Amino acid sequence: MDAPTTTSADSGSGGGGGWFTPRKAPPAGASTDQETPSEGRKVTPIRPVGRPERISRDREDTVPAQSAAPAAEAAPAPQYASAAGTPPQQPGPHATARPHAAQQGQGSSPAHPPHSAPSAQAPTAPRAEPTPRPAPGPEASPDARLIRRTLEEVGPDADKVTSYFYALLFVRHPELRPLFPASMDTQRDRLLKALLTAAEHADNKSVLVPYLKNLGRGHRKYGTQPEHYPAVGECLIGALTRYATTTWDQETEAAWVRTYTTISQVMIDAAAADELRAPAWWYGEVVSHDLRTSDIAVVTVRPDQPYPFLAGQYTSLETPWWPRIWRHYSFASAPRSDGLLSFHVKAVPAGWVSNALVHRARPGDVIRLGPPSGSMTVDHSSDSGLLCLGGGTGIAPIKALVEDVAEHGQRRRVEVFYGARTDHDLYDIDTMLRLQQTHPWLAVRPIVDQQAHLQLPDAVREYGPWNEYDAYLSGPPGMIRNGVDALRDIGIPVDRIRHDSVEELVATGN
Numbered sequence: 409m410d411a412p413t414t415t416s417a418d419s420g421s422g423g424g425g426g427w428f429t430p431r432k433a434p435p436a437g438a439s440t441d442q443e444t445p446s447e448g449r450k451v452t453p454i455r456p457v458g459r460p461e462r463i464s465r466d467r468e469d470t471v472p473a474q475s476a477a478p479a480a481e482a483a484p485a486p487q488y489a490s491a492a493g494t495p496p497q498q499p500g501p502h503a504t505a506r507p508h509a510a511q512q513g514q515g516s517s518p519a520h521p522p523h524s525a526p527s528a529q530a531p532t533a534p535r536a537e538p539t540p541r542p543a544p545g546p547e548a549s550p551d552a553r554l555i556r557r558t559l560e561e562v563g564p565d566a567d568k569v570t571s572y573f574y575a576l577l578f579v580r581h582p583e584l585r586p587l588f589p590a591s592m593d594t595q596r597d598r599l600l601k602a603l604l605t606a607a608e609h610a611d612n613k614s615v616l617v618p619y620l621k622n623l624g625r626g627h628r629k630y631g632t633q634p635e636h637y638p639a640v641g642e643c644l645i646g647a648l649t650r651y652a653t654t655t656w657d658q659e660t661e662a663a664w665v666r667t668y669t670t671i672s673q674v675m676i677d678a679a680a681a682d683e684l685r686a687p688a689w690w691y692g693e694v695v696s697h698d699l700r701t702s703d704i705a706v707v708t709v710r711p712d713q714p715y716p717f718l719a720g721q722y723t724s725l726e727t728p729w730w731p732r733i734w735r736h737y738s739f740a741s742a743p744r745s746d747g748l749l750s751f752h753v754k755a756v757p758a759g760w761v762s763n764a765l766v767h768r769a770r771p772g773d774v775i776r777l778g779p780p781s782g783s784m785t786v787d788h789s790s791d792s793g794l795l796c797l798g799g800g801t802g803i804a805p806i807k808a809l810v811e812d813v814a815e816h817g818q819r820r821r822v823e824v825f826y827g828a829r830t831d832h833d834l835y836d837i838d839t840m841l842r843l844q845q846t847h848p849w850l851a852v853r854p855i856v857d858q859q860a861h862l863q864l865p866d867a868v869r870e871y872g873p874w875n876e877y878d879a880y881l882s883g884p885p886g887m888i889r890n891g892v893d894a895l896r897d898i899g900i901p902v903d904r905i906r907h908d909s910v911e912e913l914v915a916t917g918n
């Protein structure tokens with residue numbers, strides 16, 4: 409599924425001098441346009457580069473409840489937490505728990521941005537728990553060591569670096585500002601964070617390259633073009649120059665330029681290869697909207713063209729009411745013969761997209777879909793059982809996995825633990841029990857916190873043995889974190905534990 413990209417690991421590595429110049433011209437006719445089914449293509453707001461595909465699912469970034477429009481600069485608190493404490497993860501919204509990884513400033517501080525720049529004090533990325541930065545090992549390359557030294561210095565000023573970076577970007581390249589969401593609060597540090605994370609792991613090519621390819625492909629929907637990358641890189645260096653005052657020197661700058669050049673080339677190549685075979689986005693017309701509880705809806709859409717994906721994967725959605733704000737949701741069904749796609753959406757307090765999808769979307773509305781992503785998929789060459797933990801709306805991809813096993817006609821044991829806080833929150837239990845009735849190899853066990861007096865992961869310990877099972881976890885970050893611990897405790901090897909990556913490449917040690 410990966411694009412046959414050139415990773416260009418050494419592109420631009422001939423020295424820290426020149427800036428990266430995109431190898432490929434922007435694809436001819438590759439417009440950033442969007443079309444509505446009836447209106448033809450029109451210009452789509454784009455986002456230049458570098459938002460990590462952080463899984464937010466229905467736990468999306470939020471906006472102050474009173475905001476009528478996403479214009480305020482006050483930052484909402486994104487809710488998706490990092491999986492600190494879990495093993496390093498493969499980048500991508502799904503990861504196994506395998507313990508692997510997962511500016512031409514030239515010393516001069518750029519001019520201060522005007523005060524209208526994004527506030528430095530606003531909360532930025534989800535940082536539910538700090539993830540310690542891995543110390544550069546003795547085998548770290550000289551560039552990696554310099555980069556980590558910079559990151560260590562700017563770490564305490566992360567918010568300021570973020571604000572300064574965007575201020576620079578928008579002051580120096582005002583033409584890029586309309587390409588970002590009107591309010592930058594929910595997303596503003598994703599770009600920088602992705603770049604810094606990638607740079608930090610520059611030595612770990614086996615993890616980094618797939619991560620960047622995915623990032624590059626995912627950025628097609630924003631309309632990212634190769635010529636945006638130098639602008640971003642320039643401002644990245646500008647921001648680092650300003651805040652890494654004691655460690656920044658020519659050598660460090662050269663290391664950053666080389667690393668950023670490599671990062672951007674991998675992303676550009678991946679996007680270009682993807683362009684040959686898939687659209688940058690799909691339109692999806694809402695064909696049904698089933699309000700299951702006061703805050704959970706099952707939304708089914710019909711894509712405007714075939715949408716290939718695998719059970720267990722997820723996509724990103726943009727509603728017409730909040731342009732350029734994308735949120736991730738898992739496919740709640742295996743691919744269907746009628747091509748329809750379903751999503752389970754929980755409206756979270758002050759969540760922009762989730763509230764729109766739950767409370768506003770109606771049949772006939774048209775949303776946009778990004779490409780499918782994630783690798784929490786079933787290995788059909790194996791006959792191991794599947795132990796699935798689905799917490800809350802995290803049951804959505806688990807249901808898709810069950811359907812996938814059913815369609816492949818195998819008789820593998822599938823044990824689903826469906827966790828919820830109250831009975832009422834088991835909004836999809838009827839579907840799951842129907843599946844259980846149909847398939848003798850399937851067991852579904854609802855675990856309600858209030859009744860069981862224990863949380864979902866602990867309930868699993870009371871059953872088993874699980875040593876012949878592959879484990880799949882889907883739900884809130886805390887559940888995944890505790891679930892991984894619980895499953896490892898009961899002897900499931902970490903390379904058989906699969907779950908959505910709560911934050912790529914940020915887990916300890918990757």
Ligand SMILES: NC(=O)C1=CN([C@@H]2O[C@H](COP(=O)(O)OP(=O)(O)OC[C@H]3O[C@@H](n4cnc5c(N)ncnc54)[C@H](O)[C@@H]3O)[C@@H](O)[C@H]2O)C=CC1
Pocket residue numbers: 463464465466467736737738739752753754798799800801802803804805826827828829833855857862863864865882883884885886887888890891908
């Ligand atoms: N909608 C979708 O397509 C998908 C959503 N998700 C994620 O699933 C989550 C669903 O949220 P809600 O429905 O509000 O779930 P919730 O907060 O009500 O929790 C659901 C279950 O997880 C357990 N749990 C929660 N925190 C735990 C912890 N710290 N340790 C152990 N167990 C814990 C609870 O006991 C409960 O059984 C969101 O974070 C969402 O991002 C994940 C994959 C797909």
